[in-house]
Amino acid sequence: MRPVVAGRWAVISLPYLWLLLFFLVPFVIVFKISLSDIRLGMPPYQPMLQWVEAQMVSIQINLGNYAFLFEDPLYRNAYLHSLSTAAVSTFLCLLIGYPMAYGIARTDKSWRNLLLMLVMLPFWTSFLLRVYAWIGILKNNGLINNLLMGMGLIDQPIVMLQTDFAVYIGIVYSYLPFMVLPLYATLEKQDITLLEAAADLGCHPVRAFLAITLPLSMPGVVAGSLLVFIPAVGEFVIPALLGGPDTLMIGKVLWNEFFQNRDWPVASAVAIAMLLLLVVPIMLFQLAQGRQAGGHP
Amino acid sequence: MKNPGLKGLAVMVAVTLGVAGCGKKDDAAGAGGPEDPVLNVYNWSDYISDNAIGDFETATGIQVTYDTYDSNEILETKLLAGNTGYDIVVPSASPFLARQIKAGVYMPLDKSKLPNLANMDPDIMARVTPQDPDNTYAVPYLWGTTGIGYNPEKVKEVLGTDTIDSWATIFEPENAAKLAKCGLVMLDAPSEVFSSALIYLGRYPSNESEEALNAVQDLLLKVKPHVRYFDSSRYIEDLATGEICVALGWSGDVFQARDRGAEAESPVTIAYSIPKEGALMWFDMLAIPADAKHPDNAHQFINYLMKPEVIAPITNYVVYANANAASFDLIDEETRNDPNVYPTPEIKAKLFGLVTESDEYARLSNRAWTTVKTGQ
Numbered sequence: 001m002r003p004v005v006a007g008r009w010a011v012i013s014l015p016y017l018w019l020l021l022f023f024l025v026p027f028v029i030v031f032k033i034s035l036s037d038i039r040l041g042m043p044p045y046q047p048m049l050q051w052v053e054a055q056m057v058s059i060q061i062n063l064g065n066y067a068f069l070f071e072d073p074l075y076r077n078a079y080l081h082s083l084s085t086a087a088v089s090t091f092l093c094l095l096i097g098y099p100m101a102y103g104i105a106r107t108d109k110s111w112r113n114l115l116l117m118l119v120m121l122p123f124w125t126s127f128l129l130r131v132y133a134w135i136g137i138l139k140n141n142g143l144i145n146n147l148l149m150g151m152g153l154i155d156q157p158i159v160m161l162q163t164d165f166a167v168y169i170g171i172v173y174s175y176l177p178f179m180v181l182p183l184y185a186t187l188e189k190q191d192i193t194l195l196e197a198a199a200d201l202g203c204h205p206v207r208a209f210l211a212i213t214l215p216l217s218m219p220g221v222v223a224g225s226l227l228v229f230i231p232a233v234g235e236f237v238i239p240a241l242l243g244g245p246d247t248l249m250i251g252k253v254l255w256n257e258f259f260q261n262r263d264w265p266v267a268s269a270v271a272i273a274m275l276l277l278l279v280v281p282i283m284l285f286q287l288a289q290g291r292q293a294g295g296h297p
Numbered sequence: 298m299k300n301p302g303l304k305g306l307a308v309m310v311a312v313t314l315g316v317a318g319c320g321k322k323d324d325a326a327g328a329g330g331p332e333d334p335v336l337n338v339y340n341w342s343d344y345i346s347d348n349a350i351g352d353f354e355t356a357t358g359i360q361v362t363y364d365t366y367d368s369n370e371i372l373e374t375k376l377l378a379g380n381t382g383y384d385i386v387v388p389s390a391s392p393f394l395a396r397q398i399k400a401g402v403y404m405p406l407d408k409s410k411l412p413n414l415a416n417m418d419p420d421i422m423a424r425v426t427p428q429d430p431d432n433t434y435a436v437p438y439l440w441g442t443t444g445i446g447y448n449p450e451k452v453k454e455v456l457g458t459d460t461i462d463s464w465a466t467i468f469e470p471e472n473a474a475k476l477a478k479c480g481l482v483m484l485d486a487p488s489e490v491f492s493s494a495l496i497y498l499g500r501y502p503s504n505e506s507e508e509a510l511n512a513v514q515d516l517l518l519k520v521k522p523h524v525r526y527f528d529s530s531r532y533i534e535d536l537a538t539g540e541i542c543v544a545l546g547w548s549g550d551v552f553q554a555r556d557r558g559a560e561a562e563s564p565v566t567i568a569y570s571i572p573k574e575g576a577l578m579w580f581d582m583l584a585i586p587a588d589a590k591h592p593d594n595a596h597q598f599i600n601y602l603m604k605p606e607v608i609a610p611i612t613n614y615v616v617y618a619n620a621n622a623a624s625f626d627l628i629d630e631e632t633r634n635d636p637n638v639y640p641t642p643e644i645k646a647k648l649f650g651l652v653t654e655s656d657e658y659a660r661l662s663n664r665a666w667t668t669v670k671t672g673q
Contacts (some may be wrong), residue, residue, distance in 0.1 A: 040400045040656065044377045072664075074673045140480070142542055162526050245527050245670040253667075259370040260487070260663045262377065 027275075034268035037062045045264045063271035070268040075253065075270065079277060082250040085164075086232035087169040093179040093228045094221065096172065101183035101220070102213075105190075116184065119177050131170055131241050138166050139243070162244035170238035175231065186220030187213070222289075230278060250274055334359045336594040339375075339383040341581065342367050342530055343553055344439070345612035353601050359594050367530035368485070369393045376402045376586060384595040385587060387438055390580040392488065392653040394435055395428035397584075403434040404587045408597040411436070413603035416623035425580050427596050428653065435582035436599055437620035439549070439612070442640070442648060443577040445570045446532070446551030451479040451542035464572045466499035467545060470519040477523035480541030485527040487666035488659075489577055490517070490545060492651060496575045501649055505658040509666055517669045527670055533557070539565045548637060552616035569637050575647035580620070612638075 034044040037060070052058045069075045104115045122130060137143045138160040145157040160166055190213065198208040236251030243249070250270065263290035300552060334357075340352075342365040350361050366372050369389050376388075376397055388394045397403065402564045408414060414436070421437050429435050449459035455475045456466070466472050473481055485492055494513040495501035503509035525541060532544040536554035538561065544551065551569040558565035583602065585595045603606055608619045609627035618638050625633060632638050638646065654662065667673065 038656075040396065042377050042379045042400055042402060044400070074664075074667060074671075077673050104363040141538070159525075245521070245524065246672055248673055256663065256667060259368070259374050260666075261660055262370075262373065262659070 023128075030268045030271055031111075032064055033264050034266075034272050035061045035063070035267050037064075037265050038265055043264070044262050062265065065265045066273070068266060069269055069273055075250075078109050078248050078250045078253040081248050082233050082235075083277075085171070085249065086229050086235075089168055089175065090179075090225050090229045091175055092168065092172045094100050094225060097176055097179035097183055097224065098221075100176075101180045101187055104180075104184055105187035112188075112245065115269070116181075119180050123177070127174065128237065129239055130174065134166070134170055134173070134242060135161060138169070161164075161242065164243065164247060166242035167239050167247055170242045171235060174238065175228040178227040182223040182227065183217065183220040186217045190216055226282065233278060234274060303584070304666065307373075327639075332591045332593050333412060334594070335597055336360070336385065336591055337362045337364070337383045338385045338598070339366065339381070340371065340385070340387045341365060343533065343550070344387070344581075344615055344617075346611045347443050349602075349607060349611055352607070353598065355422060359597070368556055373397065378631065380588060381586060382590070384582055384589040384591045385598055386586060387581050388435075388584065389651075390425045390428040390435070390437075390582050391651040392428075392659070394582050394655045398429060402586060403584045404589065404592060405433050406436070406585065406599070407596060408592070409432075411600050411603065413500050413600050416605055416621050418620050419620040421580070421620035424650065425582065427650070429582070433582040437580045437616065438583045438602065439617035439619050440578065440580040441548040441617045442571055442637075443484070443493055443545070443547055443579065444551075444637075446536055446544045446546045446554060446573060447568055447570070448479070448536065448539060448542040449566055449568050451539065452476070453534055455542075461543070461568075462568045462573050464493065464574050466623075467492055467543060468497050468516060468520060468570075470523070471524040475518045476526070476543050479543070480524050480525050481523055481543045482532050482535070482541050483527050483545040483632050484529045484530055484547070487662050488651060488654065489579075491662060491665070492577055492649070493545065496577070496649065497572070499574070501575075502652045503673060505655060507661065510662060514665045514669060518672070521669055536567050537561065545590070549596075549615050549617035552603070552638070556616070571640065571644055571647075573636060573647075578645075578648035579651055 026036070033045055033050055036048050038044060040045050040136050042174060046060060047063075049062055050060070079200045100119070104112055104119075107115065139145070140157040140161070142158065142161070144160070145154075148154045149157065194212050194216075195208055198212060199205070203211070234251050235249065239247045239249045239252060240255075254267055254270045254274075257270060261267075336359050338361055340363065344365070345363075350363055353359065354361055354363055364383075372386060372388055373393055373396075375383075376386065377400060378419035385665070388397060417436070421440065422432055422526035425435070425437055426432065443463075445461050447461050452461065453459040455478050456472065467476065467481060467483075477544050489605060491510070492501055492511050494516055495503050496507060498509075498510070498512060500506075500509050530550075532541060533550050533554045534557070535541040536544055536546075536551065539558075540610075551567060555567035555569070558567050583599050585592055585599075589595055602611075603621060605621055605627055608621045609624040612619045612624070613629045613632060616632060616638060
């Protein structure tokens, strides 16, 4: 038995070691910077530990950066706007992605792989290029406006680029596959005989969907929503390229602190606050899910 | 860190032996000591002629890696983090170079390796000494002004006139509202936009007055709803294609848009104006980070860029004035006689240097900029 146990430990500890190295260590570094003070130098923050004498170390901890986040409503508003943008985008992804995943899962097996392939095909080009392509489509003398003006439907171009509308398009377009794939995975595994039984017993298809398909696909809905929501909150590229000057998202605020104010400590505090804001609700959610499933005695 | 040092030493010995063995070598190679024939340059986008780098490589055998950025902030953040790997960077003199010198980012130039300093314009060299005393750390590369680039045809449609000669055209809300129809944009550079607005209000330099900052913030908040975007590189292309009609931008960028627009299938005309109230004048400086791995090659490169026959074609191409007095006669006549590129003494009298701000004021100013852009 002994070698088996050792092997199991090795298999389990490897991913944890990986996480420790590439998540925890950078996190600790960022956390440390968030507790220091800005200075003019390289790097542009005060070291936290300083040798005062041979055996004396002075530790300087500055909590002012976190207090600062509460003083200025800019940060709160940016967080809230990021959360609401991400929530709306996630909802739109779900609205579009669910029928897509359902359709793919219910088509003939020979077609499924092709359709799945089409969902994943955009990943073959760079994310950045695909966002740039949207600039070409949405701008004033871009594809849509030229088409509409050519058909004589409008005579002034509709301003779509540099608006929140463009940001939603960008996020929904970019993250849709992350919604479709987990939904497909759960829908594809569902037992169709359940629906047949419901139909035999005189259940209306809509009711059968609401009572059987939807609840059974909830794990896919949750997984897809988290996969879209979490990266969308911290999204920087899409609002920077497609958004207008007043598209206030936390990624942009962080960029400003870091690049424009050279204030690495405040930038780090913003990052840590964002992480807590995301991780804590997700952990609570997981905990609730675990209880509901009755996993714990 | 010890090993590369030792390796460097070994190579140096070999080179010394080589020189002793074959007697003399020409002095271009003499400047390049024990370094690998490599140079990493980090410069502004659209800021050099096509063949300048290739010619340098051919002449010296040094392989150049050339990267670009479009904002001083990005450069500064990389420099402050250290270990950029770059040997040449091109920050603006104020406030960036001045601040970075204080932070210990640069190494002092070895002027014995820069004989072409004799070609430089003493007036420009003197103008950058407030930021770089005695020209210790940097050499001016190109300079320009921050003014208004516009599309006369489209502006005439909305304003009824095809010449812009005052900041009032973009800083007065009723004008900006009309320009919004054809597209008004501004640089995403707080100190330059605020300073331009202060010049319009006749309050520049404001000596870091918070009251003046509030005044320009209020002014810009009224204009902001009519500004399509704030960006420091996209407007070149957008002016050239007619996507926008007015930009608060950098002189040479507008001239590049003018040239691209003229070459386009359906040509677009672009003009540039230094407003009558005055405008900012700025200098971009060649400097060598203190942790550069190839400082000798970097000195060679700076010296190369100070050759009149090298810098004149660059000015012709990017349409920014250089600081090289000896190159003046080699520059295309239309560029050299264009008062928007090489201002006449009367215009020059109205050009202001950008004041280097204190850290506290810079933070206030950046915060005000966020307020202007987002309304928060």
